Amino acid sequence: MKNMRRVLFVLLAFVLMTVPALAGNVKNIIWVIGDGMGPEAIGFFTEGVRYANLPDYPEKTSNLERMLNGGTWGLFFNNTYDTLVTDSAAAATQMATGQLSRPGVIGEDYNGAAAKTLLEMAREKGMSVGVVTDVYVTDATPAAFTSHTQNRRQKMEIARQMIDFGPEVIMGGGLKYFSTGENKKLLKQAKKKGYHIATNKKELAKIKSGKVLGLFAEQALPMTVEMYMHPQIPTLTEQTQKAVEILSQNPNGFILMVEAGKIDWAAHGNDAGAWFKEMQNLDTLLGYVLPYADKTPDTLVYLNADHDTGLGAFTYRHLGQQKVMEKTAQGEVLYDGNVDYASFKTYHQFLLQKRSLYNLKEELKKLSPEKRTPALLQEQLSIAMGYPVDISAFKNPADLDGLFKQLDEERGLVWATPSHSSLPLLSVAYGEDAGEFSGLYHNTDILPRMKAALGW
């Protein structure tokens, strides 16, 4: 009898050891969305940090790399109900609701019916919820988690619905949608609903509990490459720290969606330096979020993107005629290819960049064509890039699109598009129940997997 019991006990222990832990243990989710962050953006950033000897990364490793090495990867599609390529509205709607939708639509399925979002479900379970972004809070991604409209352009309506839904944390840009026109009184109404309002770093620091509505710019927050000009604006990481401080006071747990929205903007502008700095911004955020998950039981960090933007990468270019170097004994002809294979030094140039090329272009466009002399263009470009740029060999530099294209050619950079692509996207889950997010899936599968992780 004793032996029998011992055998049973050993068997039970063996079964417990070999059966994988069941999902459903997650209490807190921090969902980081790199808007427009295709897999090439992840490669472009992590490769530079590892191999380009950058002064910003003496240890040659990024938080993103740490997450990739310590987490579970997945690859997922993002097509909508009837289009191969998506926009941020449909993508965020499909991710937040698990329903197929259409480009431009916020929080509604493809038939136009309101679809319940993850944050609305979490609210019903008594959890705290929040959205943080570095664009404006009424933009597609935060909007699709908190509101329901036919069209992403209905920003005033989105702002009203957001306050009505009342997440514990709303932070980012977009003050004008809460304080002008038909929404002139929305800030007052938000206060009545219990929101503390902050419009800069100082005001945000004073808020310790309750609900937070942080609106740190009229529209979007500045590009990371230009943030140094705006020390009063909290960074995406600072906003996220405050959001977690507030949300984690709920014993039932929280779900926070953080959008790094400018990766998309930099890629739309085909601006590699700004793109790199937006990835740095995301990496700094992970530098806070991952240790938080390490020390906070039952916390899941899920990082993904809504779509790819730009399809940018390094390339090689032929500099001229190939030269025959020698013939081997076997008669093979060896060429000096005269090929420039793109250089690690380009990464160092990214770190020097001081302006967004999109903003520079907009400024230069305002000048009359006669004023856009090669000398002025070279001077302005050099100031923006942070190193002396020589455009003397550029053809027709006054054509600004051509000017930036030639600059990229010289740096060995190529972009396939100024818009979005259908590239499948990488996801990385880290922490509790990260294993739920492996394999090849679709962005409508994220919500069911989140529910499984939460034990709903």
Ligand SMILES: [Zn+2]
């Ligand atoms: Zn976009």
